[in-house]
Amino acid sequence: MLLLRLKQFLHAHRLVSRGDKVLLAVSGGPDSMALLELFCRLAPELQLGLHVVHLNHQFRGAEAAEDAEFVRQEAAGRGIPATILSYDVPAYRDRQRLSSQDAAHRIRYALFLQVAKEVGAARLAVAHHRDDRVETVLLNILRGTGPEGLRGMEAQRRWTRKEGLFIIRPLLDFSREEILEFLKAEGIPHRLDRSNLKPVYLRNKVRLQLLPLLEKEYNPALRDCLLSLSDLMGDVDRYLGDQTHRAWKGVLLSRRQGEVVLDREKLVPVPAALQGRLLRHALEGLLPGMRDLTYRHIRGVQELAARGKTGTSLDLPGRVTARISYGKLYLFRKGRKKSPERGQPLNLAVPGEALLPGGREKVMARVLRRGEMPWPPLREREALLDYDRLAGPDSLTVRCRRPGDRFQPLGLKGTKKLKDFLMDRKIPRQERDGLPLVTRGGDILWVVGLDIHDGFKVTGETRRVLHLQIQGVGTPDLPEERDDAACSYRRPKP
Secondary structure (H helix, E strand, C coil), X not given: CHHHHHHHHHHHHCCCCCCCEEEEECCCCHHHHHHHHHHHHHHHHHCCEEEEEEEECCCCCHHHHHHHHHHHHHHHHCCCCEEEEECCHHHXXXXXXXXXXHHHHHHHHHHHHHHHHHHCCCEEECCCCHHXXXXXXXXXXXXXXXXXXXXXXXXXXXXXXXXXXXXXXXXCCCCHHHHHHHXXXXXXXXXXXXXXXXXXXXXXXXXXXXXXXXXXXXXXXXXXXXXXXXXXXXXXXXXXXXXXXXXXXXXXXXXXXXXXXXXHHHHCCCCXXXXXXXXXXXXXXXXXXXXCCCHHHHHXXXXXXXXXXXXXXEEEHHHEEXXXXXXXXXXXXXXXXXXXXXXXXXXXXXXXXXXXCCCCEEEEEEEEEHHHCCCCCCCCCEEEEECCCCCCCCEEEEECCCCCCEECECCCCCCXXXXXXXXXXXXXXXXXXXCXXXXXXXXXXXXXXXXXXHHHCCCCCCCEEEEXXXXXXXXXXXXXXXXXXXXXXXXXXX
């Protein structure tokens, strides 16, 4: 009966496909041994490839070593290859200042991912069951949660986007009692982790003390109520997730290692429920595991985005800072490096190219006849200058700003402080020092992405054109089709 229900559950949730390679996480406890036995019986029919993985976390000394040997023998007895791992999780926990459960979770899934890639498994099957799902929802309520936590465990979730791997929970439809009855009826051996019987960890307290108390004194059907809540919030959360995905494309300006920049003016009008999710999504890459991040922190960032003035900031856990700068909301980890670095000018031959610090972009210079000039230039990546007015330079310099720099923007008769120019253009303070400048001698020819020197603009008398271009390394040349609306330069008169 259990086997038939498992087949139906796998089919209903599309957990496996015929011919899949499945990595089975087997601890040796009753739940994982039921998982192992049931998949062994299903494998021939579904043509599944199976591989067992077990991790000794080194918390329980000889007892844990015995568990590992037990799993090895049980897998061998069924003719299934097994990878038995051991890792000093207590030492890792102490180094990282984590809880035992958090440290074990991180190491377990990191090592299991390596094994999945090595053996070519598309799925990692874990033995969470119906009661685990109930306990998780209740735990999340106790800790304080939103819709994501109320939905609890799902039958399947994406493990890695790049490799297309998934974690599946085939036993979520079965109770702990049903699993134990199956093992007893089939005579399947299993190990008992005595630490699960002690009300030391919070989950154990919920399982052994709180749930029985609530069922006895308040609601005998509490488990069913929590599961219904989980199903309902799963639908709500999936809807909000779709809306968040759509809104994300509109508010994201840039994302790179250690920094996310959001369009403040587009973020603020978003409904608060989606706004909070957008901020959490933005912070995920900056704060792994979202450790110590609370509802209060998210609300603080929302308040900053809505009312903060340019330059105001808010410190978040994990050395993450939220800062307002004009129409942008910056989220970044402190200590990030600017690129290109100040004080390291680059020589740019004409014609030639130079790789900018960081290795992701290069600046290129070439000389064209007027008739070959691409028009209009793409303002953020190109500049066109009168080559002959520059007296035909053999080389230029690419550098960052220095104290006292002055610049003559296009259309201005005299010069102005570069600092004032950048402030007028509302360039955030944290971006100004890293902005590339193309110079010749004391003249700033191009403030990259913003403007060119008025004294060297292309006119009707121009015969040769210096074409400057910023290009990503490994990207093709710019297309010839150009949008006039994207350019603020005035077309030179013939």
